[in-house]
Amino acid sequence: MSITPLMPVYPRCDVRPVRGEHCHLISEDGRRFLDFASGIAVNALGHSHEVLIGAIQKQAATLMHVSNLYGSPQGEHLAQRLVDLTFADTVFFTNSGAEAVECAIKTARAYHQSAGSDRFEIITFNNAFHGRTLATISASSQEKMHKGFLPLMPGFRYVEFNDLEAAKASIGPHTAGFLVEPIQGEGGIRIADAAFLQGLRALCDEHELMLILDEVQSGVGRSGTFYAYEQFGIAPDIMATAKGIGGGFPLGACLATEKAARGMGAGTHGSTYGGNPLAMAAAEAVLDVIAEEEFLAGVRAKGDRLRARIEQFLGNYPELFDSVRGRGLFIGLKMKIEPRAFVAHMRDNHGLLTVSAGENVVRVVPPLVIDDSHIEEFMEKLSAAAASYQPAEAA
Numbered sequence: 494m495s496i497t498p499l500m501p502v503y504p505r506c507d508v509r510p511v512r513g514e515h516c517h518l519i520s521e522d523g524r525r526f527l528d529f530a531s532g533i534a535v536n537a538l539g540h541s542h543e544v545l546i547g548a549i550q551k552q553a554a555t556l557m558h559v560s561n562l563y564g565s566p567q568g569e570h571l572a573q574r575l576v577d578l579t580f581a582d583t584v585f586f587t588n589s590g591a592e593a594v595e596c597a598i599k600t601a602r603a604y605h606q607s608a609g610s611d612r613f614e615i616i617t618f619n620n621a622f623h624g625r626t627l628a629t630i631s632a633s634s635q636e637k638m639h640k641g642f643l644p645l646m647p648g649f650r651y652v653e654f655n656d657l658e659a660a661k662a663s664i665g666p667h668t669a670g671f672l673v674e675p676i677q678g679e680g681g682i683r684i685a686d687a688a689f690l691q692g693l694r695a696l697c698d699e700h701e702l703m704l705i706l707d708e709v710q711s712g713v714g715r716s717g718t719f720y721a722y723e724q725f726g727i728a729p730d731i732m733a734t735a736k737g738i739g740g741g742f743p744l745g746a747c748l749a750t751e752k753a754a755r756g757m758g759a760g761t762h763g764s765t766y767g768g769n770p771l772a773m774a775a776a777e778a779v780l781d782v783i784a785e786e787e788f789l790a791g792v793r794a795k796g797d798r799l800r801a802r803i804e805q806f807l808g809n810y811p812e813l814f815d816s817v818r819g820r821g822l823f824i825g826l827k828m829k830i831e832p833r834a835f836v837a838h839m840r841d842n843h844g845l846l847t848v849s850a851g852e853n854v855v856r857v858v859p860p861l862v863i864d865d866s867h868i869e870e871f872m873e874k875l876s877a878a879a880a881s882y883q884p885a886e887a888a
């Protein structure tokens with residue numbers, strides 16, 4: 494047998510982390526890495542954060558899981574907290590981002606179909622990433638994710654990101670809503686124009702469509718506000734969140750207004766694990782730290798400092814780097830070359846973890862708890878990596 498016991502769907506590198514210490518990872522062979530990848534924008538509190546560990550340990554010893562057949566004081570408390578902090582009136586808890594997007598799509602369809610309309614189609618945007626389930630790959634225009642898994646689920650139409658006219662022109666009799674990342678993560682830290690999101694909001698109001706935001710990657714403080722939509726002068730009808738909300742514990746959620754959730758009555762949706770007490774305790778701990786204006790202001794300030802430092806540095810290597818962009822600590826370093834070999838070089842030769850993304854972008858997504866010493870360490874490693882990089886390594 495040649496297949497590995499771990500299904501070989503990931504092109505894994507040979508770094509094998511076994512321990513986390515604040516903003517660093519230690520591998521099986523004893524190497525130490527500055528972790529500016531954060532498990533792909535997940536470890537918002539870094540590794541080994543006392544508040545998160547304490548909450549999980551306490552809850553694990555008290556009650557880990559019960560069925561959603563029973564009342565949920567833990568779920569009610571966290572849902573109320575999210576309702577108080579956002580546009581939403583109601584929350585469904587999931588275990589991942591893709592499930593949160595699935596719930597968002599179902600909520601939008603049910604909004605229309607519970608009122609006797611047959612609207613089902615969701616308009617999505619080029620280079621989006623919404624997850625790896627059948628519905629969420631169908632929601633993405635990226636053919637590389639479709640290959641081998643056809644047929645796609647019907648009911649999605651793709652248009653150009655930031656092209657409001659194209660979005661407007663694609664509305665038809667079956668359109669149920671728009672699904673959009675306010676800042677595309679996998680697509681390369683592409684920020685939506687405020688006028689684009691505001692235009693989608695206006696189209697939804699005019700045509701009674703659902704505006705669904707996918708804030709799985711941009712949410713929970715990553716962009717410098719609790720959710721990124723706050724920076725665009727709009728509010729969605731439905732929103733998917735995950736990643737940072739559990740700080741590393743698997744958790745997602747679909748948030749909706751009362752109106753948008755009108756089709757989601759008893760028996761319409763469910764999840765065995767979604768919203769279990771252990772996940773709720775993890776998220777409460779994350780929110781205790783992140784959902785504070787002072788903390789979020791700190792994320793914005795650290796993001797500004799880090800982007801300014803990168804900006805200053807880029808000119809030293811005009812053959813490698815193009816520009817830097819992003820909001821808060823959701824940062825994209827656009828390269829003039831395909832970035833994967835450079836990401837590997839930073840990792841293997843300079844102990845620096847980042848993640849590549851679309852549009853030749855290196856994602857710089859550190860834990861939100863970094864301090865100036867981590868920014869210094871990042872700049873030292875980035876600059877040493879740029880100085881020693883031989884593009885031939887790309888071969």
Ligand code: PLP
Nearest residue numbers: 589590591622623624678709710
């Ligand atoms: N949506 C966005 C914007 C994402 O970035 C991701 C994951 O990268 C997902 C959805 C899917 O989340 P998960 O991998 O937790 O299913």
